[in-house]
Amino acid sequence: MSFTQYDLNKIEFKNEKAFLSNMYPAPIRFDTYGIVNDIQDVELTNLIYPSSEHLYQALKCKDIRWHKILLENLNPHSTKAKARKMLRFTGTNNISTFLMREDFHDIKDSIMLMVVYLKFKQNQALADKLLSLDPFEDIQERNCWNDTYWGTVNNEGKNKLGKILMQVRDILNKEKEDGIFYK
Secondary structure (H helix, E strand, O other): OOOEOOOHHHHOOOHHHHHHOOOOEEEEEEOOOOOOOOOOOHHHOOEEEEEHHHHHHHOOOOOHHHHHHHHOOOOHHHHHHHHHHHEEOOOOOOOOOEEOOOOHHHHHHHHHHHHHHHHHHOOHHHHHHHHHOOOOEOOOOEOOOOOOOOOEEOOEOOOHHHHHHHHHHHHHHHHHHOOOOOO
16 A cells, blocks of 8 residues: 655644544543553453553553552653653562563564554544544654654654554444444
């Protein structure tokens, strides 16, 4: 599939495109789906995360206390900042720091795909907006996080989130064609 050149003023995740951002408020009900192995706490089942950013940051750690801390905070920007401050790959697992999943970097793209899919699958109005985008429009994220993995900075970067959004758009279109959309 080829994509047309994008207009940054049209595609940037602001204004009418703000709904594409993981920071956009969109509740997501989450069951573990097997991705959060080793969590035995039944309290994790059917939690509702205020945004896809909340769920993505929560899935970086298996500790139920980490999920509960993130759920106390409704602001997705501060949730991301809290993860940067409190998640560690090594050290002690106490109230001031939490251990990040050892396999996180190996599975982060799959987690993001699942999170973005759930966001749009569970929020019909947002799915309708995503599906209304030009199917040949390349979705790019310009960001202020200097993140060249999930987005772009000065037109440079892997734009993984934009590619995942296009993939989710394709999945939802296929589900719509197959008559299983919004079930």
